[in-house]
Amino acid sequence: xxxxxxxxxxxxxxxxxxxxxxxxxxxxxxxxxxxxxxxxxxxxxxxxxxxxxxxxxxxxxxxxxxxxxxxxxxxxxxxxxxxxxxxxxxxxxxxxxxxxxxxxxxxxxxxxxxxxxxxxxxxxxxxxxxxxxxxxxxxxxxxxxxxxxxxxxxxxxxxxxxxxxxxxxxxxxxxxxxxxxxxxxxxxxxxxxxxxxxxxxxxxxxxxxxxxxxxxxxxxxxxxxxxxxxxx
Amino acid sequence: xxxxxxxxxxxxxxxxxxxxxxxxxxxxxxxxxxxxxxxxxxxxxxxxxxxxxxxxxxxxxxxxxxxxxxxxxxxxxxxxxxxxxxxxxxxxxxxxxxxxxxxxxxxxxxxxxxxxxxxxxxxxxxxxxxxxxxxxxxxxxxxxxxxxxxxxxxxxxxxxxxxxxxxxxxxxxxxxxxxxxxxxxxxxxxxxxxxxxxxxxxxxxxxxxxxxxxxxxxxxxxxxxxxxxxxxxxxxxxxxxxxxxxxxxxxxxxxxxxxxxxxxxxxxxxxxxxxxxxxxxxxxxxxxxxxxxxxxxxxxxxxxxxxxxxxxxxxxxxxxxxxxxxxxxxxxxxxxxxxxxxxxxxxxxxxxxxxxxxxxxxxxxxxxxxxxxxxxxxxxxxxxxxxxxxxxxxxxxxxxxxxxxxxxxxxxxxxxxxxxxxxxxxxxxxxxxxxxxxxxxxxxx
Numbered sequence: 001x002x003x004x005x006x007x008x009x010x011x012x013x014x015x016x017x018x019x020x021x022x023x024x025x026x027x028x029x030x031x032x033x034x035x036x037x038x039x040x041x042x043x044x045x046x047x048x049x050x051x052x053x054x055x056x057x058x059x060x061x062x063x064x065x066x067x068x069x070x071x072x073x074x075x076x077x078x079x080x081x082x083x084x085x086x087x088x089x090x091x092x093x094x095x096x097x098x099x100x101x102x103x104x105x106x107x108x109x110x111x112x113x114x115x116x117x118x119x120x121x122x123x124x125x126x127x128x129x130x131x132x133x134x135x136x137x138x139x140x141x142x143x144x145x146x147x148x149x150x151x152x153x154x155x156x157x158x159x160x161x162x163x164x165x166x167x168x169x170x171x172x173x174x175x176x177x178x179x180x181x182x183x184x185x186x187x188x189x190x191x192x193x194x195x196x197x198x199x200x201x202x203x204x205x206x207x208x209x210x211x212x213x214x215x216x217x218x219x220x221x222x223x224x225x226x227x228x229x230x231x232x
Numbered sequence: 233x234x235x236x237x238x239x240x241x242x243x244x245x246x247x248x249x250x251x252x253x254x255x256x257x258x259x260x261x262x263x264x265x266x267x268x269x270x271x272x273x274x275x276x277x278x279x280x281x282x283x284x285x286x287x288x289x290x291x292x293x294x295x296x297x298x299x300x301x302x303x304x305x306x307x308x309x310x311x312x313x314x315x316x317x318x319x320x321x322x323x324x325x326x327x328x329x330x331x332x333x334x335x336x337x338x339x340x341x342x343x344x345x346x347x348x349x350x351x352x353x354x355x356x357x358x359x360x361x362x363x364x365x366x367x368x369x370x371x372x373x374x375x376x377x378x379x380x381x382x383x384x385x386x387x388x389x390x391x392x393x394x395x396x397x398x399x400x401x402x403x404x405x406x407x408x409x410x411x412x413x414x415x416x417x418x419x420x421x422x423x424x425x426x427x428x429x430x431x432x433x434x435x436x437x438x439x440x441x442x443x444x445x446x447x448x449x450x451x452x453x454x455x456x457x458x459x460x461x462x463x464x465x466x467x468x469x470x471x472x473x474x475x476x477x478x479x480x481x482x483x484x485x486x487x488x489x490x491x492x493x494x495x496x497x498x499x500x501x502x503x504x505x506x507x508x509x510x511x512x513x514x515x516x517x518x519x520x521x522x523x524x525x526x527x528x529x530x531x532x533x534x535x536x537x538x539x540x541x542x543x544x545x546x547x548x549x550x551x552x553x554x555x556x557x558x559x560x561x562x563x564x565x566x567x568x569x570x571x572x573x574x575x576x577x578x579x580x581x582x583x584x585x586x587x588x589x590x591x592x593x594x595x596x597x598x599x600x601x602x603x604x605x606x607x608x609x610x611x612x613x614x615x616x617x618x619x620x621x622x623x624x625x626x627x628x629x630x631x632x633x634x635x636x637x638x639x640x641x642x643x644x645x646x647x648x649x650x651x652x653x654x655x656x657x658x659x660x661x662x663x664x665x666x667x668x669x670x671x672x673x674x675x676x677x
Binding site for chain 2: 003005006007008009010011088091092094095098099102103106107110149192232
């Protein structure tokens with residue numbers, strides 16, 4: 001019988017594991033979107049992606065951008081950096097999430113490392129497999145994790161990242177609203193995990209009439225509150 | 233068996249998937265690497281195992297009795313069986329443990345006993361590891377994987393199932409805990425070489441994996457600090473941190489790995505620490521020489537398992553023999569571990585041999601010498617070729633589980649870690665020095 005008790009450090013790792021796995025999933029989606037736009041000659045799509053995701057590493061040409069956003073471990077915004085961060089957090093909570101669940105992060109990391117030989121072009125097939133593994137990761141959390149607090153912390157991380165990325169990329173308000181509603185539900189379940197003041201402030205800003213992600217002042221304010229929302 | 237051998241890539245993929253790695257520091261840089269697995273298992277016959285099992289139980293019982301005696305009555309010294317300088321000069325002897333009573337008098341709960349099989353089929357004990365022996369998780373997960381990858385191999389071969397190690401461990405931890413609180417496994421952290429093992433055993437035993445800073449002591453009771461500052465009492469700590477770093481208030485003051493005042497709680501008997509404090513005095517390479525004598529002294533039995541022929545320069549006769557035969561002996565520095573401090577006389581130049589002799593003359597207590605055992609080579613796959621390499625076996629003996637008569641049960645795990653050298657000319661099998669591992673099959677018939 002497993003003992004259900006968590007330290008603050010593990011709580012923090014679970015939260016960040018939730019955030020990073022969601023970021024990986026969404027980055028994969030957005031990268032594929034960039035690739036698709038490239039077909040029709042919209043070469044600026046990568047630049048937009050870079051600025052929205054907050055990458056500060058300069059790349060010289062389109063090829064370097066494509067490789068860098070996937071394989072450049074020195075760029076914190078790259079896919080491989082996100083997977084490494086997810087892995088660092090997953091390894092320290094193995095006994096909470098199970099080796100089976102951890103396996104999907106490990107598989108993703110190894111697959112990307114193997115496919116990312118120095119200057120190789122990112123492999124679209126591998127990227128799709130990573131998406132599948134991220135979905136499998138969350139399926140495994142549902143199936144194999146019995147401690148509700150563990151699940152909740154992972155999902156809080158996932159939802160916070162979901163809101164963050166949707167804001168950055170200016171997605172429609174209903175996507176944010178849905179995530180915020182679920183987050184409010186978890187707030188009731190684990191009130192101590194949240195900065196209550198920040199939560200109220202966030203709710204006041206994330207209403208349909210006020211939602212304007214293209215406005216940088218608004219966007220930065222919401223992202224900053226979001227960054228302080230969880231206090232583990 | 234052939235299907236298992238052919239499936240080695242699948243086995244390694246599964247290992248990768250589960251993050252089966254160990255960490256190595258080289259030039260101050262931490263690297264994690266796969267522990268190379270060879271899919272040809274070592275097999276131990278049912279008959280050999282029965283002998284090994286009985287011998288290992290006997291040896292570990294004697295070692296636990298020795299530890300109790302050394303920190304209490306010291307009869308073995310008074311009776312002249314073990315010279316006192318071997319005890320008190322040992323780096324592993326801890327005066328702080330004098331008169332401290334560990335739970336159920338058990339010191340070494342998990343003992344890793346290293347053996348080799350000679351070419352003549354005789355087994356020899358190479359060393360006892362009674363502090364924090366590691367390695368059980370590797371054959372444990374390897375078996376789980378090989379059973380998945382090649383089920384027919386296990387249908388065709390009647391191999392004892394080794395997947396119950398976590399149950400043996402948990403039973404022992406529960407018994408030592410006595411219902412006082414939760415079981416925890418204390419790891420030094422993510423960058424410890426054996427972190428995989430710590431986290432995997434926590435998962436398998438249902439114990440909480442505790443990191444430095446997760447526990448505190450209040451009024452001699454140990455607590456685990458939960459998510460929102462709740463305190464949960466700890467009843468047993470399976471620690472993977474060395475004695476000296478376990479409590480900055482009692483030992484190394486600069487340690488950030490331990491729990492302040494833990495030793496005080498241990499002395500009061502409010503928490504079981506697995507393995508106990510002060511065990512290093514019994515797995516010292518110098519004390520090794522005396523273990524067969526301990527078996528006779530404490531158990532009044534003849535030792536079932538034998539040491540490799542060993543000489544102590546402390547005794548005049550041995551001293552003379554070592555200096556006269558140094559070129560054919562293996563010399564070990566008693567203060568080293570992990571395969572370090574081991575020198576084969578035959579590999580040294582005449583000048584280096586002279587230097588070593590001088591060191592032995594200067595500090596005879598620091599060295600032991602052993603005959604080089606011509607141990608059996610095992611087949612391993614290198615690429616597509618089968619080659620022969622030196623290998624040892626670490627057997628795991630768990631003491632302290634529940635038993636019908638209430639005394640702490642002593643169980644030998646029907647498996648073990650078989651480590652092999654990847655270098656054809658080397659006898660050193662340690663993973664930290666590039667060795668690989670195999671599954672260990674104990675046959676049912």
